[in-house]
Amino acid sequence: MSNLDRQAAMSPCGGRGFVVAEPVRELLAPRRVPLGESTEVRRLLPNLGRRMIGAWCFVDHYGPDDIADEPGMQVPPHPHMGLQTVSWLHEGEVLHRDSVGSLQTIRPRELGLMTSGSAISHSEESPRPHARFLHGAQLWVALPDSHRRVEPHFEHHPELPHVTASGLTATLILGELDGITSPGTTYSPIVGADLSLARGTETSVPLEPDFEYAVLSMSGEAHVDGVPVLPGSMLYLGCGRRELPLRAESDAALMLLGGEPFEEEIVMWWNFIGRSHEDIAQAREDWMSSTRFGHVESYGGDRLSAPELPPVALKPRGRVR
Template sequence: MSNLDRQAVPSLCGGRGFVVAEPVRELLSPRRVQLGESTEVRRLLPNLGRRMIGAWAFVDQYGPDDIADEPGMQVPPHPHMGLQTVSWLHEGEVLHRDSTGSLQTIRPRELGLMTSGRAISHSEESPKSHARFLHGAQLWVALPDEHRHIDPKFEHHADLPTVTAPGLDAIVILGELDGTASPGSAYTPIVGADITLASGAEASLPLVPDFEYGVLSMSGEVHVDGVPVLPGSLLYLGCGRTELPLRAASDAEIMLLGGEPFAEELVMWWNFIGRNQDEITQAREDWMSGSRFGEVKGYDGDRLDAPELPPVPLKPRGRVR
């Protein structure tokens, strides 16, 4: 999914100097962003004061939206570099096309994982004949320096491993949870899991003390380490935890996001993650000139133009504002 803000501003991310090295409970509220004509998303990362959780650098949550009489998601071809996109649905379908020739319909609880590497472009749209509701999340993972220039690729994993406990089912989307690993390609120590809790369930998830974590609420009400987290909000948890207590006040669905704090400082602007101004400027020029990022074939419509670069220099800095 693209960042469609026409006044794109740089996000100065990364660096371990601002990692919270102890458990915290920092509740983040979303910023509402219009995506195309009919999809509104709740942007949780980057957030005021909190830019990343591990390598997770961008989190949009959307729906459930009634799109029975609407076109649904319509995101024209746009570029990416230096990151992975994770498409995750609870309801609906998204048709993915990209410049490597991939064409794939992504359905609920299936992993659509696109590694941009040095450069890729893609589009995302609800199929013409689609389900009534659309509900999901789009996330980006920053690629570390040694992998950010690799060849682009797309992966689709329909069957993902699970971790279960009484009243809890967790699908391992990316990385590893409780010794269970996702088949998706990961380039930094990371975890992403989709967790379903039955009303009244109480459980404790094992965590890695060196990771930092956050919990994104998708539906229902769940108390995370005693904090009620409602849909469309994200609770940042810091580091230093060996377990995470959960209690469901209703049937609930959450996403656990975590990973080793990302050591490198980054510049994230529009749909690019780089390390300095020159890389971002060159990427924009390459997209606008039609080079490097390839062509998305089969999309019925024009591709997105990049916004103008801001008048101030883009500088890589730490993880918080």
């Protein structure tokens, strides 16, 4: 997923100075951002108040949108560096193409995981023909410095492990939860899980007290640690929890995101994550000069151009604005 904002702002992130060490309930409101020809997303990270949850640094929620008579998601080839992209669907399909030769249709509750490493480019589009509804989330994971130049690659995991309890099914997207492990490759301690709750369910999910967490509401009416979280919003929970109480007022779907607080300070601009202004400027130059990021084969259109860099040097600072 690309950040298509033509006025792309620098996002200084990371470092432990702003991690909330105790449990909190901080509701994060989304910012609405157009994506492609007919899709609008609700951007939860980076947020005015908080920029990272563990290594999670970018979260977009979209839909459910009726795209029966629309092109749906149409994101031209664009570059990534220093991060992993996570594609997660509840409805619809997304066709992924990339510069290492991957061609994969991603369907609901299948994991599409792209590791950019030093350089990759990809496109995302609704297939033709496509399902009537499109609903999902796109997320980024920052790579630690020791792994941010790994070979770029794409993984598709159609079958993922589950944790079940009365009224709850948790599909493990990344990391570990309650003794089970996702097949998706990770480079730092992290967890991502899709939680399906039946109406009237009251239960709890085990957590790691050293992780910080947030919950994104995908659909339905649910209370997270007593706080109602509406679809398209996210509740930041801080650290220091061993379990998370959940209550569903209707059938509901949530995404649990967490991880060990990301110690390194990073610079995130457009679709790049680096450690300095020079990292970002070089990546932009390489993309605009058609070097390093490869070519997405068989895409029927032009690739995206990078926005202009801001007039001041990009500097890594902290986790919150």
